[in-house]
Amino acid sequence: MNLDPLQIGGKTLSSRFFIGTGLFPNPYIQMNAIKASGAEVLTFAIRRVNLEATEDDSILQHLDNEDYIYLPNTSGAQTAEEAVRIARLARASGLSNWIKVEISANERTLLPDSIETLKATEILVKEGFIVLPYTSDDPIICKRLEEAGAAAVMPGAAPIGTGLGILNPYNLGLIVEEAGVPIIVDAGLGCASDVVQAMELGVAGVLMNTPVAKAQDPVMMAHAMRLAIEAGRLSYLSGRITKKRYASASSGLEAYISK
Template identity: 70%
Template structure:
């Protein structure tokens, strides 16, 4: 199937956005990236040497393959901070794609809705391809789409918790209502969580901790790749309705003698 993910006119065959932090070492990171098949890589701008991005310790280990970089504004507590960080990344030549992350609570790292919408609107008007990380509130996700987001990234659960999708109803509703891609971001802990997100209608998922901190990051990256494919095919196929009582899979015809 020619089933591709399109964002800002770019087409991707992989629906996995992969984080580049927390791996045991650069060698394992590279192997996991290869096994995942990911085409979009995300990283915190504050971890990158913007004065020499080509020589940065994070980016130099990615080899000569071409990836779409998605820097994020992790650490920003206001829209102004996120906008300043995004402009620094673009000025360094990294990318005009930006994942907006604005959080005031270091314990939960839940996104600040007002500041996230504000940053999204200003950056989109300034020519950035904005993918905001947000809560799973359908109304807020719609507001971010209206603010100019190229895709919206609702969290399944708080970042790094591995709790999976806490509110599948909302994720499904968001996927149904929005016209821009929906990328489930944060809290997914296993291939099963990934399949669930895709079956709910998400256009893709973003993972970092679930792969980087797995006992075997490379195998988990491969598992996630297949989970995305299985979940997407299941969603496109259409599941059977849930019913209260059993239905026989075959009928018995009694022959009268």
């Protein structure tokens, strides 16, 4: 997979797995799952981090001396203004100039507010952030976010934490076809087969937290998801056979008939 790198925001990544750091039973399992995932990009909610002393923060202190790219997110924001303010605080604290814009106004579904997300993306791009917005699986809004300067666009497969898998593969396929930036599936996946399906649709990568952290064995699941990403990507690059209505004998039916 090192021969098929992913480039985002001037960074070249060998892993297409973006992993969240929340919900794990304890820091030991968290770190072992992260290592098993092979992920280079870690995301976490800024509201869970002590911005006044990031080196002592309970989340970040376990990542010392590790070469990760931090992707703080604006989870909890309900407006573009809130998201922009959170992003500025994160950068000012020295965390990162990468930001995952995450804005949702409905606490029941946590579905992204596309209008506010677009507003925040436009502002933050102008301020020099590497913006990766989490959005709905709407091909139009994904294209608008790309045009606004997003370094990558992250449509959800299903509502956050549901594990429902890809509810609309048709839309995700359209998004990939139209995209000029990497498309990262974010939210709603539940198992390795969901991940393979996403990668076979041509997405550039996958962001996950709940399906790994809440698995009965998070470390094993992280490894499984890593392999699924690699298998799905290789399958996509290889080019699947065309679907047919009728059977086609691999050994050649004509040879049997002639006998």
